[in-house]
Amino acid sequence: MLSLAGEGQFGKVYSAIHRQTGELFALKQLDAQKFSTKKFLRETRILLSLDHENIIRCQGLEHSKKHRFLVTEYCDSGTLRDFIDSSISLNIEQKLKIIVDILSGLSSVHLKGIIHRDLKPENILLTVSPNGWVAKISDFGVAKIESEDKGNDTNSLGDTGSPAYMAPEQFYGKYSYSSDIYGMGIVLYELLTGKRPFSGSPKEIMIGHLNYLPDIPSDLPPLLQDTLKMALAKLPSHRFRTAKEMKAQILRCLLALETVTTEKNPFFDGYVKDVSSNFDSDTIDILDDYFTxxxxxxSCFYFAYQNTFLIKEYQIIDNKLIIKSSKTYQIDGTIFDLKPFNNGCFIITKDINNVRCYSINLFSNEITFIYSFCADNFLSAIAPNGNWLTLAINDKLDKTFQLIKLDDLTCLMPEIEDFFPKEIIILDQGHGLVSFEQKEINKNYxxxxxxxxxxxxxxxxxxDLPLENIKVNQKNKNYFLAREKFTDYVVLINLKPFQVKRIPLKLSPEFILSFDNYFICANSLGKVLCLDLKGNLVSSFDLEKKIIKLNNLNNQMLVASVLVNDKCHIISLKNVIPFSKN
Known part of the structure; x- marks a missing residue:
């Protein structure tokens, strides 16, 4: 069990991971006093009888001495309620696709002779996919099985669902498949308008459902207006006859849409709103060469271009960055990459396929040859203390992955053959992460x-997303931010509980870095955004200069190399996050 994922009327939901396979599951712990064993087993039986991609799948039951759990598949993007309440709205096409998903699942539910009776945004779970999201119906706690309930007294208001989403007949203790159609009409109305057609006290809501026609916005397409009117008809006989029929109508609405979606923002109706903020900028140094x-x-800045390696030792005095000393080296080979660690820097050169690795230590300032190998392509990452290195090599047909102890070049693990990840991310002194694809399974995973x-x-x-440029938040290592390929979206990932959130930005982020309890996103044109760990944009500013590189300096300030009049300027950026003490 990983962590608490949510809490509802009848219990709690936890995220859990299978120890052997790593697969995520949801554990639904139901309160025995609020949800009887009979109801618990009934919901389990209903879920086990259903098998559809738009219905939450039940994997079985688990028991402990104190608790009982319903084990289901895990959905990583929360509920439809989260999307409705979000400040960034989905575009109308995505909204209708979600409704199509729900109606597909509902049609399967009805074909099994089951009436859900509690369709609402809180009971629609979403999981991210390359094409948007997949919606799944959940929570069958008050569902009825038609064949078993025939002849039973249905004139009871107990366990009837949520008043805001109940069909008029449900207030009299009556229900049918058409009651679910009405509930879907309310969900559609709220998804399109951001509010429910009837609100107020439970009594006021009931009076609205029984006596008043909903106010259908005139700015909706005519076909959608007709769809809402039919789904929300007071009499069951005037509604869509089946979920399949309503789904066909929504598909016609989709075909009739004249929306324009941008290639880089295909799912949202806009971007996160700018939060303009002030920042302090100081020029620290001006370099003669263009260091890439x-x-x-x-304690140091490290620069490299071709075979030139430059070190600048710095000091922070009274919140001002001061360069103390500078030293230049000429390296044998073209410098390909730099990997800093606490007391030095790892220097990697590459000429054709010959790779050489060097190290420089702050205390000696001497460059030491460490290691060499041949590779057409490779990835490396070094631990913060500089004691060990991860190295992935792709040399024509041979691929290997290894962990190397740097003081004696011994392998810390058996070399893994035929494995070359897309990225290696060091989390701390003792842990790391590899991100990789398995194209034979799905290239988008x-x-x-x-x-x-x-x-x-x-x-x-x-x-279920193609991700790149993955960064971990160094202050809270459960949070990651990555760029979704082919879009302007960044994806915020929380491991506990496991959640995935797309964020549409007005820029294509070329730089992503952790900064305190925030993430910084920036592009080379000088636009800088700051996101908190909930994905909210908390500050933004424009340097109006071309950014070459951007770095986090000890969570105190940002340091950037920028291009000004064909010169490489090193600048510090302070007060980049709200309420910063810097």
Whole structure:
């Protein structure tokens, strides 16, 4: 069990991971006093009888000495309520596709002779997919099986669902398949307008459902207006006869839409709103050369271009960044990458397929040759203390992945053959993460696998999205931010509980980095955004300069190399997050 994912009227829902497979599940713990064993077993039996991609799948039951759990598939994007309440609205096409999903699942439910009776946004779960989201019907706690309830007294208002989404006949204790159609009409209305047709006290809501026609917005397409009127008809006989019939009508609405969606923002009706903020900027240094590589650690800046390697030692005095000393080296080979660690920097050169690795330590300032290998392509990442290195090599037909102890170049784990990840992310001194694809399964999936510095593997995750430029929040390592390929979206991922949230930005982020309890996104044109760990945009500003590289300096300030009049300027950026003490 990982963590609490949600809490409802009858119990709690936890996220859990299968120890052997790494697959995520939801554990629904139902309060025995609020939800009887009979109801518990009834909901389990209903779920086990249903098999449809738009209905939450039941995997079985689990028991402990104190609790009982309903085990279901896990949905990573919350409920439809979360989307309705979000400040960023889905576009109308995505809204209707979600309704199509729900109606597909509802049609399958009805064909099994089951009436849900409690369709509402809170009971619609969503999971992310490359084409948007997949909606799934959940919570069959008050559902009825028609064949079993014939002849029973239905003139009872107990367990009838939520008043805001109840059909008029349900207030008299009556229900039918058509009651679910009415509930879907309310869900559609709220998804399109952001509010329910009737609100107020429970009595006022009941009077609205029984006596008043809903106010259908005139700015909706005529076909959608007709759809809402029919779904929300007071008499069951005047509604759509089946969920399948309503789905066909929604599909006609989709075909009739004249919406324009941008290639980079296909799912949302806009972007996160700018939150303009002030920031302080100081020019620290001006370099004669255009250094394409620039990284930092706790005491030095490291620059590289071609075979030139430059170190600048800095100091922060009274919140001002001061350069103390500077030293330039000429390296044997073209510098390909720099990997900083606490007390130094790892230097990687590459000429054709010959790769050489060097290290420089702050205390000696001497460059030491460490390691060499041949590779057409490779990935590497170094631990913060500089004690171990992860290395993935792709040399024509041979692919390997290994962990290397740097003081004696011994392998910390058996070399893994035929494995070359897309990215390697170091989490801390003892842990890391690899992200990889399995094209034979699905090219759009991103697989994550965690490892320790001792070479042990733990926790697997599969994300149904193509992700790149993955960054972990160094202050709260349960949070990650990545870019979704082919879009302007960033994707916020929380491991506990596991949640995936798309965020549409007005820029295509070329730089993503962790900063305190925030993430910084920026593009090379100088636009900088700051997101909190809930995905909210909390500040934004424009440097109006071309950014070459952007770094986090000890969570105190940002340091960037920018291009000004064909010169490389090093600038500090302070007060980039709200309520910053800097």
């Amino acid at each position: 590589l620039f990284v930092v650690n706790e 991103s697989f994550w696998k965690f490892f320790t510095r001792k070479g042990d593997w733990y926790n697997n995750y599969c994300l």
